[in-house]
Amino acid sequence: MKQDSLPFDARPDPVIGAALRRALDPGDHQRFVARVLARAEQLRTASWDAVLAGWARVGVAAAMIVALAAGYLVGRGGTAAPGRATVPDALLAPSTPAAPVEVVFASVIGN
Amino acid sequence: MTDPPDPPAPLPQPPGEAARIGQQNEADLVAHALAGDRAAFGTLVERYAATARRVARAVLGDPDDADDAAQDGMLSALLKLEQYDPRRPFGPWLLRIVANAATDRRRRRTVRRVEPLDPGLVAGGARPDRTAERRALAQRLREALAELPERRRVAVVLFDVEGYSHAEIADVLGIPEGTVRSEVFHARRRLRALLGDWKEDA
Numbered sequence: 001m002k003q004d005s006l007p008f009d010a011r012p013d014p015v016i017g018a019a020l021r022r023a024l025d026p027g028d029h030q031r032f033v034a035r036v037l038a039r040a041e042q043l044r045t046a047s048w049d050a051v052l053a054g055w056a057r058v059g060v061a062a063a064m065i066v067a068l069a070a071g072y073l074v075g076r077g078g079t080a081a082p083g084r085a086t087v088p089d090a091l092l093a094p095s096t097p098a099a100p101v102e103v104v105f106a107s108v109i110g111n
Numbered sequence: 112m113t114d115p116p117d118p119p120a121p122l123p124q125p126p127g128e129a130a131r132i133g134q135q136n137e138a139d140l141v142a143h144a145l146a147g148d149r150a151a152f153g154t155l156v157e158r159y160a161a162t163a164r165r166v167a168r169a170v171l172g173d174p175d176d177a178d179d180a181a182q183d184g185m186l187s188a189l190l191k192l193e194q195y196d197p198r199r200p201f202g203p204w205l206l207r208i209v210a211n212a213a214t215d216r217r218r219r220r221t222v223r224r225v226e227p228l229d230p231g232l233v234a235g236g237a238r239p240d241r242t243a244e245r246r247a248l249a250q251r252l253r254e255a256l257a258e259l260p261e262r263r264r265v266a267v268v269l270f271d272v273e274g275y276s277h278a279e280i281a282d283v284l285g286i287p288e289g290t291v292r293s294e295v296f297h298a299r300r301r302l303r304a305l306l307g308d309w310k311e312d313a
Contacts, residue, residue, distance in 0.1 A: 010277065016302050017271035023249035023256070024165040024268065026174045033160050036182050037153055040189055 138197035145192050156185055159202065162273050163209045169268040170213035171220075172257050180216045184209030203275065203282040210265055210283060217261075248309055255305045259298055266291050267298035 026032075143151035163184060168177035188195075188208045195204055256264050262284055269275045269283060270291075277295070281288040 012271045012274050013299060015306065016267070016299060017274075019248065019252055019306060020256070020268060020272045020302070021165070022245065023252040024168045024272070025161070026164050026168060026178060029161055032164065032178060032181075033153070033157050035178075036156050036160065036185050037149075039182060040152060040156075040186060041149070043186060043189070 137201040141192055141195055141197060141201060144189070152189060155201070155205075159185070159205055162202070163206065165268055165272060166206055166209055166265060167213040169256060169264040170210060170261055171217055172253065176216060176220070177213065180213035181209055183216070184212035187212060199282075200279065203279045206269070206275075207283045207285070214261065251305060251309065252302065255302060259301060260294075262286070263294045263298045266294035267302070270295045271299070 137155070140151045140155050144155065160181070163181040164177055167180040167184070168174055171177045171180060185205070185208075188205050191208070195201065256267075259267075265284060266280055269280045270277070275283070277288045277291045280291045280295075284291065286294075
């Protein structure tokens with residue numbers, strides 16, 4: 001074993017190293033590796049689930065907004081002012097008779 | 112603390128020069144892992160699992176807690192892989208995350224689970240065979256290690272067990288290199304005394 005005369009020896013001490021390795025080694029290396037990899041796989045799956053869940057939340061929110069907007073427009077259409085004519089109504093409506101002023105003005109020109 | 116049955120010799124880790132040689136390879140592995148290559152991440156876990164577990168155990172003592180912390184650290188590293196600088200060695204970067212995970216877990220732990228020492232061991236009782244003797248020495252070493260400050264424990268494990276340089280350990284612990292040298296020195300002094308006593312007892 002090395003002595004303390006080289007306190008800051010830059011090389012590992014093989015005796016202490018081997019003894020500590022034996023003392024700290026928990027064994028069952030492959031089982032631990034398998035456990036970590038299985039957990040990593042779960043994390044990957046969970047992260048994908050989170051992404052999909054996020055998309056689903058956005059989709060539901062968008063659908064609700066569309067439904068609300070559609071409901072609003074339909075409701076507004078049903079309660080629209082009755083006096084407001086649409087383009088087809090205006091085209092199909094009978095023409096209005098000329099105003100009396102216009103008739104007078106035409107007779108003056110004719111004279 | 113439980114003492115597991117004699118484990119098979121751990122796979123050699125890539126410390127020091129070996130780590131530097133494998134650095135490029137590891138940068139490639141990280142790049143592949145970032146791209147979703149599960150086998151690449153598996154290779155990194157396989158390569159560093161033993162070191163991460165020992166470092167976590169040096170911090171926490173309890174092997175189950177240490178495994179949980181090592182796992183937390185490795186998964187945390189997976190989530191932070193894009194922050195890794197491929198020009199630097201991967202090992203110290205990973206072990207810093209693992210050591211932090213272990214430290215966090217130790218802080219959260221409200222009740223410290225310490226099993227009492229074997230009375231025969233405390234009394235220096237008879238050691239029936241070599242396996243029992245090795246287990247007893249390991250137990251005494253863990254107890255001695257537990258008496259050291261946390262930073263000192265991690266420093267000596269990274270230096271003497273894992274073969275990292277003082278500079279790399281300074282990177283892991285976030286302290287100056289000179290402080291690492293001092294921590295390793297003090298830890299060794301305590302552990303050498305213990306090992307010396309053990310030899311004399313034997």
